[in-house]
Amino acid sequence: MKDLFDVLSDFLKSDLAKEIYIQILVFVFVYTIAVIAVTVFGVRFFMKVEKTKMRNKREKYKALKSEVKRLKRDNSVLEQENAALQETVNGLTQEIHKWKSASNASALEDDPALAQYVRHD
Amino acid sequence: MSIIETDKKGVYTYIPSDQEEMYRDRQAILGLFHEYTAYQSDITDDDILVDDSSISEILIRVDKRKDYFKIFHNKTDIDELKEAALIVYWLLKFRPFSVSVSLPEIAQKYVDINERFALFLLLGAVKRAVDMKGAEFSLKNDYIDLLGYAFRYWDLSKEAMMLVAETLYAAF
Numbered sequence: 001m002k003d004l005f006d007v008l009s010d011f012l013k014s015d016l017a018k019e020i021y022i023q024i025l026v027f028v029f030v031y032t033i034a035v036i037a038v039t040v041f042g043v044r045f046f047m048k049v050e051k052t053k054m055r056n057k058r059e060k061y062k063a064l065k066s067e068v069k070r071l072k073r074d075n076s077v078l079e080q081e082n083a084a085l086q087e088t089v090n091g092l093t094q095e096i097h098k099w100k101s102a103s104n105a106s107a108l109e110d111d112p113a114l115a116q117y118v119r120h121d
Numbered sequence: 122m123s124i125i126e127t128d129k130k131g132v133y134t135y136i137p138s139d140q141e142e143m144y145r146d147r148q149a150i151l152g153l154f155h156e157y158t159a160y161q162s163d164i165t166d167d168d169i170l171v172d173d174s175s176i177s178e179i180l181i182r183v184d185k186r187k188d189y190f191k192i193f194h195n196k197t198d199i200d201e202l203k204e205a206a207l208i209v210y211w212l213l214k215f216r217p218f219s220v221s222v223s224l225p226e227i228a229q230k231y232v233d234i235n236e237r238f239a240l241f242l243l244l245g246a247v248k249r250a251v252d253m254k255g256a257e258f259s260l261k262n263d264y265i266d267l268l269g270y271a272f273r274y275w276d277l278s279k280e281a282m283m284l285v286a287e288t289l290y291a292a293f
Contacts, residue, residue: 114269
């Protein structure tokens with residue numbers, strides 16, 4: 001009576017076993033290729049998506065940076081205009097003050113060259 | 122005298138003084154103006170513009186008037202006080218000095234620098250003459266203001282200017 005080992009040995013030596021064996025190898029090979037292909041394409045897709053995200057962020061950053069520069073420039077121009085206006089306001093204030101006090105004050109009393117001829121009674 | 126009688130019919134021709142004398146007189150006026158500006162702390166020499174041709178005109182016209190006195194007033198010399206009054210008159214006419222500064226309040230203050238200098242010159246000349254006779258010269262502030270106002274807005278003739286100078290001199 002043939003034991004189980006002999007039966008198995010006979011089966012492995014048969015053509016059917018060889019065919020099953022070849023089919024398994026083919027399946028494993030195809031499966032491996034498929035997994036590699038999916039992995040490669042998946043990684044490339046995600047990298048592309050990430051790159052696009054990074055590029056968008058970079059462009060947004062650049063736009064914000066130039067906007068900040070523009071605002072700083074506008075701010076300095078506004079500060080200069082403000083200083084000029086302030087100076088004008090100060091000048092006008094002094095002018096108004098001078099005109100207001102003109103009726104009482106002497107036009108020449110602030111001239112030290114002429115003050116030497118003034119009599120102080 | 123720089124006026125000569127060119128014919129016997131009383132026609133006179135003016136011959137300008139020589140360049141050296143003109144230069145000396147010009148320097149004298151500029152020296153007095155420098156003396157005036159030295160009192161002013163808010164302007165420097167760089168802020169002042171001087172019109173040389175106007176100063177030459179002033180000197181020529183004063184020179185002509187001196188000759189006029191000699192011809193029509195029995196060859197008498199014009200005294201220094203009258204000469205100062207004449208210079209003052211022509212200073213007010215030609216206005217040879219101006220101040221160029223960026224600050225509007227300073228520019229506004231010295232818009233009448235010629236009138237101020239003319240007043241300084243006239244009062245200085247009178248003071249010198251009064252000092253020479255041993256008196257003390259000083260005026261009320263109101264009068265100086267009035268004179269300054271007259272220099273700016275009134276029409277004072279050469280004769281009126283000389284009269285003002287002589288009256289001030291005689292008052293002390």
